[in-house]
Amino acid sequence: MSTPIYYANDRPHIGHVYTTTLCDVYARSMRAIGHDTFFLTGTDEHGLKVEQSATEQGLTPQELADRNSEEFQTIMSTFEMTNDDFLRTTDPRHKKQVQAFVTKLLEKGDIYLGTFEGWYDEGQEEYHTETSARDLDYTSSISGKPLVRATEKNYYFKLSAYQDCLEKLFESNPKFVLPQSRKNEVLGRLREGLQDVPISRTNFSWGIPMPDDSEHVIYVWIDALFNYITALGLGDPESTEFAERSDFWPASYHIIGKEILWFHSVIWPAVLTALDLPLPHCIYAHSFWIREGRKMSKSMGNFIDLETIESYVNKYCLDAWRYYLVTQGPLGASDADFVSDKFQDIYTSHLVNTVGNCTSRVTAMIGKYFGGVVPSESQDGERLVFDGFDWPEKCKNATEGWVAGMESFSLVAAFEAPMALIRDIDLFINDTAPFKLAKEETNQPQVAAILYQCIESLRIASMMLTPLLPNKMNEFHHAIGVDSNQGSFEELLSWGGIQEGTTITKVALFPRVDQ
Numbered sequence: 176m177s178t179p180i181y182y183a184n185d186r187p188h189i190g191h192v193y194t195t196t197l198c199d200v201y202a203r204s205m206r207a208i209g210h211d212t213f214f215l216t217g218t219d220e221h222g223l224k225v226e227q228s229a230t231e232q233g234l235t236p237q238e239l240a241d242r243n244s245e246e247f248q249t250i251m252s253t254f255e256m257t258n259d260d261f262l263r264t265t266d267p268r269h270k271k272q273v274q275a276f277v278t279k280l281l282e283k284g285d286i287y288l289g290t291f292e293g294w295y296d297e298g299q300e301e302y303h304t305e306t307s308a309r310d311l312d313y314t315s316s317i318s319g320k321p322l323v324r325a326t327e328k329n330y331y332f333k334l335s336a337y338q339d340c341l342e343k344l345f346e347s348n349p350k351f352v353l354p355q356s357r358k359n360e361v362l363g364r365l366r367e368g369l370q371d372v373p374i375s376r377t378n379f380s381w382g383i384p385m386p387d388d389s390e391h392v393i394y395v396w397i398d399a400l401f402n403y404i405t406a407l408g409l410g411d412p413e414s415t416e417f418a419e420r421s422d423f424w425p426a427s428y429h430i431i432g433k434e435i436l437w438f439h440s441v442i443w444p445a446v447l448t449a450l451d452l453p454l455p456h457c458i459y460a461h462s463f464w465i466r467e468g469r470k471m472s473k474s475m476g477n478f479i480d481l482e483t484i485e486s487y488v489n490k491y492c493l494d495a496w497r498y499y500l501v502t503q504g505p506l507g508a509s510d511a512d513f514v515s516d517k518f519q520d521i522y523t524s525h526l527v528n529t530v531g532n533c534t535s536r537v538t539a540m541i542g543k544y545f546g547g548v549v550p551s552e553s554q555d556g557e558r559l560v561f562d563g564f565d566w567p568e569k570c571k572n573a574t575e576g577w578v579a580g581m582e583s584f585s586l587v588a589a590f591e592a593p594m595a596l597i598r599d600i601d602l603f604i605n606d607t608a609p610f611k612l613a614k615e616e617t618n619q620p621q622v623a624a625i626l627y628q629c630i631e632s633l634r635i636a637s638m639m640l641t642p643l644l645p646n647k648m649n650e651f652h653h654a655i656g657v658d659s660n661q662g663s664f665e666e667l668l669s670w671g672g673i674q675e676g677t678t679i680t681k682v683a684l685f686p687r688v689d690q
């Protein structure tokens with residue numbers, strides 16, 4: 176699974192952190208379930224934009240790329256991302272393989288030399304068809320600048336030859352592009368007909384040279400898309416990377432933003448097909464964060480930049496930031512508004528009042544009534560069951576919901592499963608009132624069973640929440656004497672994992688924060 180590789184002409188902002196966090200949560204979940212997982216991210220360092228930004232700043236393109244790539248690598252550790260590799264497109268291992276792939280496409284006739292004229296978005300380095308240029312009113316939807324009429328002698332990729340193959344792909348594999356509404360957009364554009372695409376440039380030099388024709392550099396998008404397979408060594412079967420990583424292809428998910436879906440869902444599968452390589456299982460295109468109702472843009476200066484993100488992390492904690500991003504973000508077809516008041520509300524109601532309150536309530540009662548030692552849920556060898564609260568069954572259902580949600584990348588639905596379980600535990604405590612029962616010595620077995628069932632259900636909910644809230648859940652596991660790294664997923668999620676007699680301590684995971 177992969178993020179897009181991020182342009183090295185810019186500094187990281189919420190968009191980059193969002194996509195990477197989604198992937199991190201998914202990767203951690205897949206590892207927990209027991210799937211072999213390879214999580215890839217990196218920086219896209221070639222192209223006109225990097226060359227121009229470097230010139231403006233009095234740097235060489237390589238110096239600028241080094242500086243910005245380093246910042247992206249730093250945020251991977253600041254935000255505790257568990258990526259297995261960080262690919263830089265200026266890395267020789269990548270460049271060598273891109274040239275090998277392009278050579279293969281030249282030999283097969285899928286790349287040829289020709290002349291091209293079209294509408295060009297200079298900022299995006301992207302050509303538009305006549306129809307799409309007209310729809311855009313001949314203006315870039317990203318920068319707002321006019322599209323320019325450009326002519327170039329170029330190497331082309333024979334995209335038009337893949338029209339039928341791509342249409343069939345979309346028909347036979349309805350989940351190739353998600354969400355569904357995005358797939359329909361691509362299909363609509365696809366049905367307008369495909370033209371061959373230029374894949375080389377001669378107006379600047381910061382890129383990977385075309386094999387045997389160094390006047391041309393390979394178009395940055397072709398160079399960048401290959402990252403998904405060069406990181407796995409697919410262009411160099413002699414390499415140790417190939418030996419160790421080639422089984423990770425095809426990817427389960429390429430997670431991207433909606434603005435780069437065309438490249439990923441049309442051009443990329445056509446290139447892979449031309450190379451006789453299998454296709455990724457799914458291209459998942461999320462929507463955009465906007466801020467307090469307005470589009471974020473450089474000109475408005477309202478991007479949620481690293482400094483702003485860090486202020487939230489410092490105020491609320493990293494897990495709270497991850498929680499807000501993943502559960503309230505633009506995972507579906509609509510954009511999501513980043514609103515400070517909403518952040519505060521979600522933090523308070525979901526994390527302080529639900530996860531925090533329930534874990535502290537249950538650990539405190541075990542402390543108070545059982546000296547901090549986990550009691551038994553059985554009396555005379557028989558489990559006590561409370562009406563309407565079959566906890567092993569509830570936990571099993573929640574786990575199944577979580578796994579199904581995670582595997583289909585429905586992260587919001589997935590995390591609703593443990594959250595609903597925790598709300599249910601609160602309800603159970605209110606219903607059975609162990610704090611009242613505890614007043615009578617004879618009720619001791621009931622109080623013991625209620626609290627065992629609460630702590631055990633909380634433990635199971637916490638296993639599901641760990642990929643999203645890794646630090647807080649580890650703190651919780653430590654307090655309840657659980658090692659979440661020991662045992663298979665089935666074992667960790669089965670009823671009865673917490674042993675009677677385990678000593679636990681009271682926790683306060685999410686302190687109240689004043690706005």
Ligand code: MSP
Nearest residue numbers: 179180181182190191194219399400431432463464
């Ligand atoms: N370099 C290309 C991708 C090449 S992949 C083979 C690129 N880079 S980028 O730095 O511009 O990053 C784009 C990604 O950042 C988007 O796909 C998306 O993941 C994320 N976002 C950028 N702005 C965003 C928002 N406002 N909201 C959410 N994510 C957005 O494109």
